[in-house]
Amino acid sequence: MNCSDCRDGLLLHFNQAETLPAEILHHLQSCGECRHLYEQLEVIGGRLGDNADFMPDGLTEDEFVAAVERRIDRLEPSRVTWIGWRRYLPVAAAILLVLGITLVGYRQVRIGYNGGNAKETAEVYDQGSLLWALYDTEAEEIDDDVFDLILSDFVTKGYFEAGELLLDDLTEEELQYLEENLDVRGIL
Amino acid sequence: MVTPIDKALDELVTKAKAGDKAAFSEIVRKLMKPVVALSYRMTREQESAVDLAQETFLSAWQNLKSFRGDSRFESWLFAIVTNKTLNHLRSRASQPTDRIDEHLPDPVDASDPERDLVQKQLREDVLEFMASLPEQQRLVFDLRFYQQMKFEEIAEFTGKAPGTVKTHYREAVRKLRAFATGKGWH
Numbered sequence: 428m429n430c431s432d433c434r435d436g437l438l439l440h441f442n443q444a445e446t447l448p449a450e451i452l453h454h455l456q457s458c459g460e461c462r463h464l465y466e467q468l469e470v471i472g473g474r475l476g477d478n479a480d481f482m483p484d485g486l487t488e489d490e491f492v493a494a495v496e497r498r499i500d501r502l503e504p505s506r507v508t509w510i511g512w513r514r515y516l517p518v519a520a521a522i523l524l525v526l527g528i529t530l531v532g533y534r535q536v537r538i539g540y541n542g543g544n545a546k547e548t549a550e551v552y553d554q555g556s557l558l559w560a561l562y563d564t565e566a567e568e569i570d571d572d573v574f575d576l577i578l579s580d581f582v583t584k585g586y587f588e589a590g591e592l593l594l595d596d597l598t599e600e601e602l603q604y605l606e607e608n609l610d611v612r613g614i615l
Numbered sequence: 616m617v618t619p620i621d622k623a624l625d626e627l628v629t630k631a632k633a634g635d636k637a638a639f640s641e642i643v644r645k646l647m648k649p650v651v652a653l654s655y656r657m658t659r660e661q662e663s664a665v666d667l668a669q670e671t672f673l674s675a676w677q678n679l680k681s682f683r684g685d686s687r688f689e690s691w692l693f694a695i696v697t698n699k700t701l702n703h704l705r706s707r708a709s710q711p712t713d714r715i716d717e718h719l720p721d722p723v724d725a726s727d728p729e730r731d732l733v734q735k736q737l738r739e740d741v742l743e744f745m746a747s748l749p750e751q752q753r754l755v756f757d758l759r760f761y762q763q764m765k766f767e768e769i770a771e772f773t774g775k776a777p778g779t780v781k782t783h784y785r786e787a788v789r790k791l792r793a794f795a796t797g798k799g800w801h
Contacts, residue, residue, distance in 0.1 A: 438788040439781055442760055468788070471795045476737055478761055481652035483661035491651070491665070492643050495672045499636065502677070 428454045433461045442472035628688050632679050639679075643672050646689060649762055650696050656757055657700045658707075659742050667703055671696040686768065693762055694772040697754060704750065744794045748787055755780055756787040 433454045440447050455462045597605075624645065630638035650671055655664035674695050675682075682691050745753050754773065758764045766784070770777040 435785060438785040441784075441788045441791075467792065467795075471791060471800055472760075474737065474795070474800050475741055475760065476734075478648045478652035480734060480738060481655050481741075482648060483651065483655060483665055486651070486661075486665060488644055488647060491647050491669070492640050495643050495669050496636070496640055498669060498673050499639075499676050502673070 430454075430458060430461055433458065434464060437461070437465055437468060441468055442475075444469070624688055625684075628679075628682070628684075631676075632682070639676055642688075646692060647672075649689070650692060653693065653757055653762065654696055654700045656742065656745050656761070657697075657753060658703060659746060663703060667699045668696060670699055674699075686771070689762070690764060690768050690772065693758060693764070697758075697772070701750070701754070740798060744791060747794070748790065751775075752783045752787040752790075755783040756791075759784050 428450045433451055436448060436451045440451075455465055624642065627638045627642050627645075631642060647668065651664055651668040654667045654671075655661060658664055658667070671692065675692055682688065745757070748756065751773070755769055758769045759766070766777050766780050769775075770780045773780065775783075
């Protein structure tokens with residue numbers, strides 16, 4: 428072994444003299460310079476101290492362990508009590524209030540948009556349809572399912588029937604007036 | 616070779632995995648020094664080192680079931696504290712704050728002032744040397760010198776090749792020798 432390899436080995440096994448390979452130990456016996464480096468490193472290793480020398484000032488084991496235990500305890504789910512729940516009551520009440528206002532508002536908007544009065548809405552769309560049978564004439568409102576059926580019926584079949592009904596209802600004079608005065612090309 | 620201490624620790628780990636908090640507290644007591652010290656030598660901040668060490672044990676408790684025993688428990692713990700400490704150093708680097716303890720006065724222990732002075736000087740010298748090393752060299756040096764980990768173990772949890780780890784260590788010791796010469800240690 429040459430000196431370069433020996434020094435590399437000494438650096439690598441710094442503070443681990445017991446793990447020094449036999450060939451390094453053999454080289455140290457015959458090389459004063461490498462032996463000097465080895466002794467130097469031994470002194471340096473002794474100056475570096477150990478983990479106990481790096482404990483922060485004033486920190487005791489008991490305090491540290493207790494602090495970790497407290498942090499672990501905070502992770503555990505606490506028992507829910509009525510007193511514990513009470514602090515959430517104002518938040519729960521506020522959420523319910525907001526939800527209530529939102530739902531009422533949403534319902535008013537949907538019904539109001541289609542004529543305000545449920546009975547009028549149903550009459551406008553299709554008096555002869557199944558929807559009318561679903562509609563309770565005594566009620567002031569229709570529920571969402573019935574409303575959806577009315578809308579769907581109007582958009583498809585009911586819409587065209589409504590159009591036909593409109594033309595059928597015109598008198599002969601009104602039709603003649605339209606034929607003479609309706610400027611279709613102008614409208615287009 | 617399994618030493619009696621390792622065996623006792625293994626038993627504590629087994630109990631802690633079963634939910635035994637007292638056993639875990641005993642683990643904390645046994646291993647707090649190397650964990651706190653590692654973080655302290657890396658950060659040079661006493662308060663942060665203690666906090667990071669506590670967080671390490673907290674994470675260990677929460678993730679104890681994921682420890683399968685493929686490596687030593689201490690190595691697993693050092694991996695956690697290393698990650699937390701490196702994250703802390705990186706977040707500190709991005710913030711222009713100065714919390715290094717060398718600027719703070721140390722509490723004085725009146726029981727043995729001379730011994731305290733020597734110990735304080737030693738600590739400051741070592742912390743100064745550690746701070747002079749690049750992050751990876753500092754970590755490898757600490758894990759090898761102070762935590763007595765094998766190069767293969769260090770390579771495993773730093774994700775580096777064993778050869779790279781050895782190069783880092785050799786380089787750190789070379790710098791240590793130069794530092795020690797400057798300080799007149801020998």
